[in-house]
Structure formats: C-alpha cells, structure tokens
Amino acid sequence: MANPVETIGSASARIARLAAIRVVLCAIAPALTAIALGLLLEPIGEVTWEQYGYSLAPERADRLSLALVGAGVVVLLIGLVMALRAYRRAHDFVAAAAELDERLECNQEIMTLATLVDPSSPDAGRARRTPLFPVLWRRAIALFGGMDIRQEFKLEVGEPLKRSSILVGVVALAMVLATLGLVRAPTPENREAAKLRAIAEEIAKTGGSDDDKALADTIREAADALENPKLPAEEKMKRLEDAMRQANRAAEKRNNSESGKNQAAGKSSAQGGKGSGKSSGQGNSSGTGSGQGKSESGSGQAMSGNNAGSGKGGGGNNSGKNPNGNSSAKNSQNNQGKPDEQNIKLQDELAKAEAQVETANPQNPSPDSKPGDDKSQGGGANKPGDKSDENSGSRLDPNKAGNIPKAGANGDRNMPSAGGNPQNNRDMGSNLGDTHLGEMPTSTNAQRFLKPGEKGTKVDIKDARYVMFRLPGAPSSGSGGKTVLDTDRPTATTAYVNAPLAPTSDDAPPDERQLVPPRYRDMIH
C-alpha cells in the first residue's frame, strides 16, 4: 500500500528533475549551435572563398567566432542556472499534488490532502484536518494504487527541443547576418595566396616525392605569409623567393632526370635561343630556357655581365615571339609534360605574388629590386611608367613577373631582338605561359589630342569621339528692346574632353570620326 505522502514526495522530486532537464534541453541546443558555428566560422569562410570567391574579414571573423563561442558558453551557463531555479520551483509538494490531481482527474482531492500533510508545514496542516480526513486519506491511497511515478511523468525530449529550435534559428540567423556583414571581396594578395595554395595542393597530389611535398609546404607558407598583414613586405618577399628557388630546383631536377630524352629538343631550343638577343644557349640545357649570357645594362648603369636571369634567359622562352625559335620551345614544353606546366604556373603565380607585394609597398621597395642587384630574380610586376626593368639586369628565369619589356624610351633594349619587327614583341600564343604575367604594360602618357592652347589657339578636333563645349550666353538686349551685339560675351573655358584610349585616327571607323557641326566650330577655342 503506497503512502500518499511518499508518493506525492517522489512525484515532486521527479517533476523537479524533469523541469530542470527540460530547461537544460531548451538551452543546450542554441548554446551548442552557437559554439559550433563559432568554431566552424573559419571553415565556413574558406568555403565562401572557394565556392563564391568571397572571404570573411579575418580579424572580424575571429572576433565573431569568439563572440559566438562566448555566447554559447554564456547561454549554457544561463541554462544551468535556470535549470537550478526550475528544479527549486518545481520541487513543490502541493504543486506536485496538483499535477497528480490533473492526471488522475480527482477534483483536487490529492491537492487538499497535500495541503493537510505537507511536510514543510506539518502543524498548519494538522490544524486544518477534520473528522473527514481519514476518508480523504483512504481515497488517496485508492487513487495511487498501482501508480508508477516514472511512467506517469516521462521525460519528453521533443517539446523542449522544438521550443529551443526557435532560439537556434535566431542564433543561426544572427550568425548568417554577421557573416554577410563580414564578407568582403578578396584582396589581390588573397587571390594570389589562394592560387598558390591550389597549386601547392596540386603538387602535393600529383608529385609523390618528398621534394614535392616540401615544395608544397613552402608554397603554402609563402601563401600564408602573403596574406598575413602583419608581416613586413621584406619577409613576404623572402618567403616567396624561397618558394621560387625551391620551385626552380625542383624543375632543374626534373629536367636533369629527363635530359636524356630531351637532349635533341634542348639543342633545338638552344638554337632558337641563339637567335634571340645576345644570349647563347648551351646545347645540353633544358628547353625552359635556362642559359647563360651577357646582359646589357639599362640606362647606362653598370651591370654585371655574366648574370643568370630572366632577362637573358628570356631569349629562350621568348623565342615564342620569334618565329625562328618558336618550334623549339614548344617541343621542349611538350616533352616535359604536366609537371613543367605546373612549375611554370607556379613560377608565374609566385612572380605575380611578388609583384603584388611590391605594388602594395611602393614606399619600401624590396632591396632585391635595387638597380644592379644581381639577386634580383623575382622582381615585382612593373607598374605603368615604371622603368625598373631597365635596371634589373640579367635574370635567370624568363617567366618571372616584371620581366616584360615596357613601352618607353629604353624599353626596347631589354626586349629580345626578334628580327627587329615590333610586331614580334606581342605574345603570339606561346605555351610557355603567360609571359606578360597579366600585367600588360600600359603605354606612356601619350596624349593624342592637344590640350587647349598647347600649340596655338586652334585645336584640331578631328577624330574626337565627342566634344564638350559651353555655349555662349544669349545676346543681351538693351532697355529699349533693341538687339545689340554682345562683344563681351563669355567664352568657353572647357573646350573639349577627350575620351581616353580612343582608337587611332587611321584605324578608327568612319562612324567614330564624329565631326563637329560647322556652325559650332568657331565657338571652340
């Protein structure tokens, strides 16, 4: 026979435990979500970068990640505190009796009994008892007969989780909004670093040797360094050059191993190289154009004669521009296969990255790029109007960024002579890689139209795309209504604006040659 007081007491404890568990369940889902999102923010950022080309601002993303983890921990702590409170609140003898009343549908009989036998106030309960109390006691015993408190009060997980899903949604939504707020277009450094990492991955996958793995690691380090805003430019350059050197070594090794097969092609390549500038290729060198030769100094500065560098070796690679040397270079490339393509691509990207570093730090140019410095191998991409290529001296690798001859007064000196035809300086589709490195040299600041008053007052606006001019004010009339000629009328101050990069006058189609109507011609000064 169950004692009603014990039954109500155990029900009270059970209800209290369940209340605490429910509160914890309500809090745990959003807390764990926040913590998980906080920890996964970095991978999420990587996914956005890989999938959509947008990255998360790293510093703010770190802060958001920290905030999410912190919020999750706080929610968890609050949940625990609330669970404790819920336990204390639910641990009520009379309330448990009321709950039992509802389940047994016995019209508050259990609750009445509980108020009369409440262990927390035994005297008050005893005073309220009447001669009918035994009847109530017996009825309670009958009602509790065969009742299993654990079965009666089961733990239901679904409802609290359903309730907490709202909070989870709020957390996720906040996270999405915050992430959207942090998303930014990647910087050029980010792009380069990503490309380098992709190449590193490829190298690590395709090449199974330890050297390949070491190279991949070095590339990754260089990519990290490139993205690190706290790292000085010199350090970045150093890392990139290390990677470049390692890439070169790897390429040389591969070439040596395949030299037997490629000997003929090497000779052919050398011959092709011979024709280019002053470089003289050696017979057993690889088709990548590594050679020796003399370098001429640009702008009259003394340059060492026997230097390895892209400036000289470029003859081999740039032989693609030369119809005579083109075939040899192609042969060499085809023989080397995928690893060489990878290597070229890598060197290309490394060069671009170096150029990017130099571009980003114009005030602190790398010591390597000093005029006459023989160590200058990478070199940044030349900026428009930058004549640093004149001073860079001879180079080992013709594929490096910044080795593109620039248009300018002395630009043609560094260009390999290829028959003396200026058209040959254009990339004719060589598969040696993007020799222009994506940094097409811009022309010098050539004005195709004279500024007003530069050469006399007359301006030849022939072939202008459009002309802007200010119309003079209407002639003012006198007080008597008689029209008089306004000799002091204002003259136009802005005569015309040229559209930049308009086609040359000779090649421009007739519809581009928009003539100014004759009636306006005299208005333009």
Next chain:
Amino acid sequence: MGAAPQQISPDQRVADFRKIFSRAESEVARVIVGHREVVRKLLTALFCGGHILIEGVPGLGKTLMVKAASETLGLSFKRIQFTPDLMPSDIIGTQVLTEAEGHREFQFKEGPIFAHMVLGDEINRATPKTQSAVLEAMEEHQVTVFGTTYVLEPPYIVLATQNPIELEGTYPLPEAQMDRFIFKVVMGSPKPDELREILSRTTGVAQNKIQPLFEPARAPEAIENLKALVREVMVAEPLERYIISVIGGCTPGGPGAIPEVSQYLRFGPSPRGAQALILCSKVNALLAGRVSVGYEDIDDAIVPCLRHRLLLNFQAEAESVSAESILEQVIKRLKKPRT
C-alpha cells in the same frame, strides 16, 4: 439515520448525506413538477444554514415547494404574505395581555417567524421596517420583543419570494438585505410537458403523498448533524485563494477585477459572498461523494451565490448586461491556483 456523528463512521455519514439529499429531492419532486435546480438549491441552502430568495411570477408553486420540503424533512413550516400594511409585530409576535389565576400579565405571542421553515411571500411588498424585522431574524436567528430575546430553534431557514412584475407600490430589498440570502434562484415557467404533468397531478383524483424522512421530533437534530458534516468538508488553501480571487475579481477596483466589472458594476460581493461560496461548494462536494472541495464545486456555486450581490450600474442596465454574464466572464478569465 440521524444518529450521533460520533457513532457513525465518516464514510457512512457522507453516504447518509447523499442519500438524504437525494431522497428529499425525490420526495419534493412528487408534488413539484420540474424546478429540480430550485429544489436542489433550497436543500443546499438548508444544509448550509442560509436563506434563499426565490424570484418568480405568482402561481409557479413556490409555496407548495417549501411546504413539500418542510414536510419531507419533518420540519415546521409557516407562511407570511407580505403586504404594505404588515407590521413587524405581525411577523415576530407581540405581548398580549392575558388573565390567569386572577391576575393579568403580558404573555409573548409568537409570530409566524417562529418555525423551521418560513416562507415570506412577496417580501418586496412590505415596508422596509417590516422587512428589516425579518432580516434581523434571518441573520441573528433570534428576535427581541420588549427587551426579551427569543431564540429561533434551528434549523431555521427563510425562503423569500419576489415578484418581478407589478413593481408599483413595492419596496425592493436594499442591497444590504439582499446580501443576507445565500442564494437567489429564479423560477421560470414550466415547460409544456411539465405543465401537462402539473395538470394531471393537481386536477385529478390521485394525490401524491410525501413520505417524511425524519420524525418531526428528531428532524431538527438530524438536519443539524448534516449541517455539521457540511462544515467538516475540507478546502485546500489554493482553493480558498481562488474563492478570494473570485470575490476580488467581481469587485470594481478590486485585485484582479476584469474590465467588465469596472465598467458595469457599482459594488461587488461582500465577505458573506465568499462564505456562501465555500459552504455551497462543500455541499456540492458532498453530493459528488467527496470530502474535499474542488474547483468544479466552486464554479458551480459562483452564479447562484453571487449574482444577487453584484450591484449593476446604469450603463449595465442600459446595455442589458446581466450579473450572470459578468460572473461567467470572471470564471473564464480567472486562473486556478495550483500551489
């Protein structure tokens, strides 16, 4: 039945109560067709120790009902027809000069109020002075005549009737006096089949005889025992708080008063209303076979116990808002405490 409570087990006492109540209802129903709710309230008021105000047009069987109830329970019954010229002494009784053994003396002649069950017919037709004489007896269960107090023998119950029509020349009961009735029940017109039954019972040869439940000599004691049982029914503290919240909710400006209460009421129920609620709930619980009150018992008692204690304002009368509708709103909106 009717033995001392000490000798009978509590379970037996509860069973006896239900049995007596049920039999009384059945006996009254032998002569009164329909009006079961009114009969139930009458008996409830009797066991609660309260009085009842019955509102209904003449000819519905109010007097017969009270008479049948008193006969069933073996209690004495008297009827007072209230008129404007009725004096308090006509009800309470007066000193009459009598001559006995050669000397004269004043002797108290009891009025019709001295009975177990008193029917005050059309109580609103008497003057306030006469009304108040009855109401004093109702509350105090005693009357005082020329300085001498006479106790009214328990059980004592007054059943007053009010005629809702022909209000000219009437003296409606003041609110303070209305509050002394535990219930106000409204007797409606009988339904067609009930009316047919009434006709067949009252116009035929056959007469229904009532079987008294108690002998007249023992009836008062038995009824008092049953009244004591009602008071032994237990009420949990949360339910008491619920009753208090009901009273507060019906009082304009009271704690938890709903907007309709503030809008349509001038005054709410007094503490007597709460007492009536508890006693009526206890009887309801006993009738359900329980020895403790539940929320259901209280809710059933709210309308009959409180509707005549709410004083509607002009706006409520203009908008035909009834006290019953306000009470139903209160029941709906109040929360039932669990602890």
